[in-house]
Amino acid sequence: MYQAHVFLEVRLLVSTKEKAFCSCLIGQKGASCPVCRRETSAVPKINSLAVRQAYTLSHALDCTLSKSSPFERPLGSPSLPQGYNLYGGSVAIGKNGYMDIEFHRRKKRIVINEIRLEEYAGRLTHENGKARMDFSQAGAANIRLRTDANFELGEEAEIFLTELRRRIQYMGIVKESSIENTIRCNAYISLAKYPEKPNYYVKLRNLNSFNFVRKAINTELYRQEEILSSGGTVTEESRLWNERQGLTEFYQARASASKVETDPIEKTKDFICPPPLRAELLASAIEHPSERQNRLIATWGISRCRAEFICDEKARADFFEQTIAAGAPAMETAHWLMADVTGILRKAGKNLQESPLSPRRFAAILSMYHKKSINSRIVKQLIQTVLETDQDPDDLLKEHNWHLITDPGELKALVKKAIEDNKPEAARLREGDMGPLEFLTGIIMKKTRGLAEPTMVKNLLKEELNISVVYVLSMGGTISGSVQEGEVSGGN
Numbered sequence: 001m002y003q004a005h006v007f008l009e010v011r012l013l014v015s016t017k018e019k020a021f022c023s024c025l026i027g028q029k030g031a032s033c034p035v036c037r038r039e040t041s042a043v044p045k046i047n048s049l050a051v052r053q054a055y056t057l058s059h060a061l062d063c064t065l066s067k068s069s070p071f072e073r074p075l076g077s078p079s080l081p082q083g084y085n086l087y088g089g090s091v092a093i094g095k096n097g098y099m100d101i102e103f104h105r106r107k108k109r110i111v112i113n114e115i116r117l118e119e120y121a122g123r124l125t126h127e128n129g130k131a132r133m134d135f136s137q138a139g140a141a142n143i144r145l146r147t148d149a150n151f152e153l154g155e156e157a158e159i160f161l162t163e164l165r166r167r168i169q170y171m172g173i174v175k176e177s178s179i180e181n182t183i184r185c186n187a188y189i190s191l192a193k194y195p196e197k198p199n200y201y202v203k204l205r206n207l208n209s210f211n212f213v214r215k216a217i218n219t220e221l222y223r224q225e226e227i228l229s230s231g232g233t234v235t236e237e238s239r240l241w242n243e244r245q246g247l248t249e250f251y252q253a254r255a256s257a258s259k260v261e262t263d264p265i266e267k268t269k270d271f272i273c274p275p276p277l278r279a280e281l282l283a284s285a286i287e288h289p290s291e292r293q294n295r296l297i298a299t300w301g302i303s304r305c306r307a308e309f310i311c312d313e314k315a316r317a318d319f320f321e322q323t324i325a326a327g328a329p330a331m332e333t334a335h336w337l338m339a340d341v342t343g344i345l346r347k348a349g350k351n352l353q354e355s356p357l358s359p360r361r362f363a364a365i366l367s368m369y370h371k372k373s374i375n376s377r378i379v380k381q382l383i384q385t386v387l388e389t390d391q392d393p394d395d396l397l398k399e400h401n402w403h404l405i406t407d408p409g410e411l412k413a414l415v416k417k418a419i420e421d422n423k424p425e426a427a428r429l430r431e432g433d434m435g436p437l438e439f440l441t442g443i444i445m446k447k448t449r450g451l452a453e454p455t456m457v458k459n460l461l462k463e464e465l466n467i468s469v470v471y472v473l474s475m476g477g478t479i480s481g482s483v484q485e486g487e488v489s490g491g492n
Contacts, residue, residue: 002191002228004221005198006151007113008213010164012057012143013120013182014050015174019139020119021046021087026139029084036085036139040267044071044087046117050141052277053173054117057143058094059281060167060288061112065094067278068270072262074118086139090118090262091271093143099167100290101159110160111148118142123184123206149188149198154217157187161210166289170314184208187217191224191234203238205251216241220248292317300330309338316342319352319359326363329370336366340380348387356390357383364393377450378402405452408460411444414452415460418443430465437461 019026021044022035034042058065069092097112120142122135145164151157165183168174174182185207190198204220207213219241224234236255239248287295293307296317302310311317316337323333341362345355365382368374374382374397381402382393389396397403405411418440419426425436437458444457 001194002225003194004152005149005190005192005201006153006157006217006221007147007149007188008145008151008157008160009147009186009188010145010161011120011184011186012145012168012174013137013184014047014053014141014143015182016047016049016141018047019086020050020117020141021089024085024139027136032085036087038085038087044089044268046091046271047141050117050143051274053141054093054115054143055273055277055281056171057145057168057173058097058115059284060171060286061094061097061099061115061145063094063097063112063115065278065281066092066273068272069093070270071265071268073265075261075263081133081135084135084138086119086121088119088121089265090116090144093117093273099160099163101156101163103153103156103159108150108156110150110156113146113148115146116144118144149190151217154214154221157217158210158214161185161213163289165210166312166314170289171286172314185213187213187220189217189220189224191221191228200234200236202234202236203254204248205238205240207241212241212243215243215246216248219246223248289314289317296320300324300334302331302334306334306338310334315352319362322359323363323366326360328363328366332366332370333362336362336379341383344380344383344387350387355387357386361386361393368393368397372404372406372453374402374404375450375453378404402451405448406456408456411448411452411457411460412464414444414447415457415464418447419461419464426465429461430467 014020017025019036022033023045024031024033024036035044055065072090072092073088074090092114094115095113097115099110099112101108101110118141120137120140122133122138125132125134147160151160161183168183187204187207188201189204190201192198202220202224204216207216220239227234235253238251238254240251242249289311293304293311296302296307296310297304309316310320320333320337323337324330341357345351345357348355362383365374365379365386369376369379381400382396385391385396385400386393391399422436422440422443425439429436429440440461441454441457445452445454
């Protein structure tokens with residue numbers, strides 16, 4: 001029996017204007033300085049934002065944070081074309097971290113072997129069957145994360161990457177709108193007879209979507225199993241995922257990559273983590289997305305499905321809790337946030353942070369709904385109009401006269417008019433046919449612009465016609481009866 005051994009190498013671009021190890025601007029061909037020209041006397045200076053982001057991610061993944069690290073260069077880095085200069089440094093930031101994932105109710109701990117801060121050397125792209133290198137972001141700060149070979153299925157890798165995306169978002173390491181575009185992943189895959197350890201790894205390069213990671217890993221595991229089961233040997237190589245054909249294909253032969261190999265950069269002092277930054281991170285408590293889900297479930301009694309949806313984005317989870325703090329009922333906040341608000345925002349091309357629908361305004365709308373001052377249709381209208389006009393819900397309610405009609409006296413006149421104008425339908429209703437009840441209710445709702453309560457309208461119709469209706473469901477059919485002036489008669 002073969003056991004799968006899969007580990008991931010994840011690269012995260014940090015959005016900075018300057019290169020990771022010097023002050024030269026990113027993407028400018030020909031721009032250089034003594035550091036990126038690798039002159040012996042030059043002293044590298046790591047971008048301060050990149051340092052903070054790398055240490056923040058390491059802390060979020062429960063890594064041991066490095067106090068100091070030597071400047072090194074990864075072996076096997078691609079050579080750059082003429083006009084591009086990079087220092088090519090690599091600094092260890094954290095190690096021995098972990099992330100717990102759950103797949104089919106089975107929990108698994110994924111060990112974070114190491115996190116390094118490096119320079120982005122460019123990426124391999126494919127277009128019209130041709131491969132080329134894109135150097136537009138060459139020199140940008142690049143956080144490289146490598147796991148242990150704890151994965152056995154592509155689905156586990158996808159779950160890990162999804163949770164990693166959430167944590168990156170929660171820590172504010174990358175702008176929310178660009179997270180998917182800044183994460184790149186290589187997967188290393190091997191099969192070995194249990195309980196033996198693997199003696200090779202096949203590298204799947206440049207997997208730029210979590211969906212591709214899952215499909216590519218599972219497809220490669222199947223390919224290797226077919227080779228080994230037929231007595232063959234799997235070659236240590238790099239392969240690419242062909243989404244159109246649904247297979248991995250050979251790219252180039254390669255040496256083993258079970259660990260990161262680096263060479264120290266001579267005559268360079270070690271990088272020392274700023275003590276205030278390290279102290280700040282070690283003193284701070286991090287609430288991971290999964291922990292926040294459990295807290296919301298325990299505190300507010302919402303379902304796990306809704307908690308997962310709310311906590312999938314930090315901005316959404318913050319909005320949810322701020323809305324409750326402003327006085328909205330928790331269950332209704334969760335329902336409307338999941339069922340309508342997200343869809344309305346998407347249709348309007350806005351997100352929660354940029355929209356005029358603040359937690360205070362959303363809470364005001366839901367409080368009115370909870371008190372039955374407005375119905376669900378008006379809730380949607382208010383949300384939509386707040387987004388369009390940036391006005392407060394109370395002002396909109398007065399301006400459009402959207403208050404519900406709850407006075408029976410006001411509705412009775414409309415009920416009598418509907419019965420008078422629709423005598424055949426009223427007669428059928430008296431005889432026990434329930435079809436006209438919805439028809440007559442609809443007429444009145446239209447007259448009131450949807451501001452009447454449908455249940456009240458139906459009760460007033462029955463009262464005006466002096467009938468009471470009872471449904472009996474039996475064998476898939478319905479029986480109706482009418483009670484009129486104290487007599488009981490069978491309906492149709």
